[in-house]
Amino acid sequence: NAGVTQTPKFRVLKTGQSMTLLCAQDMNHEYMYWYRQDPGMGLRLIHYSVGEGTTAKGEVPDGYNVSRLKKQNFLLGLESAAPSQTSVYFCASRIGFLGNQPQHFGDGTRLSIL
Amino acid sequence: AQSVTQLGSHVSVSEGALVLLRCNYSSSVPPYLFWYVQYPNQGLQLLLKYTTGATLVKGINGFEAEFKKSETSFHLTKPSAHMSDAAEYFCAVSPQTGANNLFFGTGTRLTVIP
Numbered sequence: 001n002a003g004v005t006q007t008p009k010f011r012v013l014k015t016g017q018s019m020t021l022l023c024a025q026d027m028n029h030e031y032m033y034w035y036r037q038d039p040g041m042g043l044r045l046i047h048y049s050v051g052e053g054t055t056a057k058g059e060v061p062d063g064y065n066v067s068r069l070k071k072q073n074f075l076l077g078l079e080s081a082a083p084s085q086t087s088v089y090f091c092a093s094r095i096g097f098l099g100n101q102p103q104h105f106g107d108g109t110r111l112s113i114l
Numbered sequence: 115a116q117s118v119t120q121l122g123s124h125v126s127v128s129e130g131a132l133v134l135l136r137c138n139y140s141s142s143v144p145p146y147l148f149w150y151v152q153y154p155n156q157g158l159q160l161l162l163k164y165t166t167g168a169t170l171v172k173g174i175n176g177f178e179a180e181f182k183k184s185e186t187s188f189h190l191t192k193p194s195a196h197m198s199d200a201a202e203y204f205c206a207v208s209p210q211t212g213a214n215n216l217f218f219g220t221g222t223r224l225t226v227i228p
Contacts, residue, residue, distance in 0.1 A: 042204060042218040090157060099208045100146050100165035103216060105157035
């Protein structure tokens with residue numbers, strides 16, 4: 001059982017380039033999340049989804065877009081990458097509505113913007 | 115609004131010594147509480163959680179945490195540190211209602227000295 005899988009694991013972009021990060025989960029979870037992790041700041045929520053076809057903004061959504069066309073996939077897009085978006089990006093999923101259930105995390109995507 | 119404070123961004127202990135990692139939260143209503151661990155170049159792994167019931171919760175790898183409502187705290191402890199405990203630890207809270215998003219502390223890096 002793979003859990004939450006993120007691709008790619010590493011990427012270097014030039015300023016202004018675009019790219020999409022893919023998150024796939026095989027646990028049939030309803031809720032999915034994208035976070036960024038920066039030194040000394042913990043994890044901050046970018047966008048999240050409470051089900052197929054739905055998305056919502058988190059704490060730091062500017063410069064990112066997301067889509068949840070299939071229940072198992074949650075895509076994070078950078079339309080015009082900026083150096084401030086250099087970070088480690090984590091995807092997570094949760095079974096559903098009950099907040100007492102934990103989120104399950106992928107291993108992260110390390111993104112550098114030059 | 116939810117917030118989490120982890121006192122001490124770096125904690126060093128000797129192998130075999132007590133581990134104490136501090137977490138305080140701010141919330142108008144007691145939230146759900148989580149501790150996650152992150153090993154180098156990996157995603158976050160759930161250590162333990164408090165939702166309801168017994169205020170002392172036991173997790174994996176010999177860790178435990180106690181929910182103290184009067185102190186709004188959820189400190190993580192382990193009686194005897196092991197070299198393999200060296201990692202970064204994150205405290206997180208989730209409100210009991212709404213989208214139940216996780217709010218993370220800034221993390222505490224634990225070093226274990228042989």
